[in-house]
Amino acid sequence: MEQSKKAIGFFFGLAILAFGFLLFYTKQIEPFSDFALIEWQIKLANQGIFHLPYQNHLEDPNFHFFPFPSVFFHIQNGSAYSTFPNLYPILFSPLYASFGLTGIKVAQFVLFFFSIYLFYQINKNAISAILLLSGSTIFIYIFLIHETILFFFLEILILYLYHNRRTGLSGFLALCLVWMRPEMIFAVAFLPFCFSEKHNWKRYLFAFLITGIVFSIVNQFTFGTFVPIRFFKKPEYQFRPEIAFYLFKITLEQIPIFFLFIIYLVKSFKRKEWFYRNISLLTITTIILLISPNTGGHNTPRYLFGLIPLYILLLRTDTNIENKISKRWILLCLALSIYSLVTLWNQTKELKKISKFQTNTLEELMKIEDQILVFNNSDFAFVALPLLDGKKNLLLLQNQDHRENLITILNAKNASSFTFLELPPSPVPIGETLKLPGCNKDCEFRITETKTLPNALLPITATRYKRM
Secondary structure, eight states: OHHHHHHHHHHHHHHHHHHHHHHHHTTTOOOOHHHHHHHHHHHHHHTTOOSBOOTTTTTOTTOTTOSSOGGGEEEETTEEEESSOSHHHHHHHHHHHHHHHHHHHHHHHHHHHHHHHHHHHHHOOHHHHHHHHHSOSGGGGGGSSSSHHHHHHHHHHHHHHHHTTOHHHHHHHHHHHHHHOGGGHHHHHHGGGGSOTTSOHHHHHHHHHHHHHHHHHHHHHHHSOSSOHHHHTOOOOOOOHHHHHHHHHHHHHHOHHHHHHHHHHHHHHHTTOOOHHHHHHHHHHHHHHHHOSSOOSTTSOGGGGGGHHHHHHHHSTTSOOOSSOOHHHHHHHHHHHHHHHHHHHHHHHHHHHHHHHHHHHHHHHHTOOOSEEEESOHHHHHHTGGGGGGTOEEEEOOOGGGHHHHHHHHHHTTOSEEEEEEOSSOSSOOOSEEEOTTOSSSOEEEEEEEEEOTTSSSOOEEEEEEEO
């Protein structure tokens, strides 16, 4: 037992030192992509607003020019609601208001290590806890505004409650987790197989189903759909082998515990030992790789992060809990820790590069005098989100057929000019002119200036249209 405590102390001390350093190293990383959307939701939650405001909703009731792709929001009763649930923004909004981004990072730092502690309490196995700590790069999300660490904690809490035979509460939380992250259905469905049959899986399933029925009814009245918004607005699925291959590649790179799980499974085959639970979990992993609608973004295999604790539980399920930890496991855990930290270091450097693009581009956008900015690339719209605080009007042109809606908005705002931002070649161009129908004077918007934004790191073209 003394050796186990020393091993845990060493690895946790190493992790805390590394994460503490990275907490300061990532201080200048600005939110981008869906991180920026979640930050905006947090700001809105601090104002008591739980939908996504759109200042052009009267002129554009179908939200054709809302500054996000339609997969990110759902329209109900004339308001747009984010497909990212409000739980995370609501919980973390006080921290953001008091301490900014640093407050959220510190909270996620604490939440991550508390998750490891709860996982250790399941079977008091030091190696299992160290594997969860060092067997993946999920902790990259400690330093980002994202819900991954919160949902990681919820999953560990569900495992902990199920192990302690509080299966009803575990089933309730499992449905809550699936409601917010539908891909977690695979993890919560497999969860009972990680424990002894003595646990009341029927109560777990009953609580899960009853909660699901209640949530579906409430959701229908609130948002007009029986299924979660995130699932209802899912991207159109098309099987793409390159996506499956990419996900498999980064899964091996960023979840080394999965590679260890495969080695363990192969060794069991050679010994002619058939662990059907292990084979089933490998099958689930394969299914997720094949049916994932996209790469998940962020250059991480986040669709598979929910399986990490399950790999470890099955990997250690047939290992006796010993007070003495073998040197082989110590060396293996040390190798995993070093590998994961090196991978994390490379990821943070990449994040800083992206953040630099974000900061430079935002600074250049702030210099544009026009209040109306039209984008035809959703990534630019995410970058420009902080401009909403300065009352800028952001529009996303996604379809050439919606040009008339753009004219309606410009006319209603009595705009004398606007700036069109694009990354050539433009997928949806505006053209040389925009004509206002039923107009007697100053009836056209014409190009007066086209330039490339300096210091933006990408050849972003800013074209100014002025009313003539």
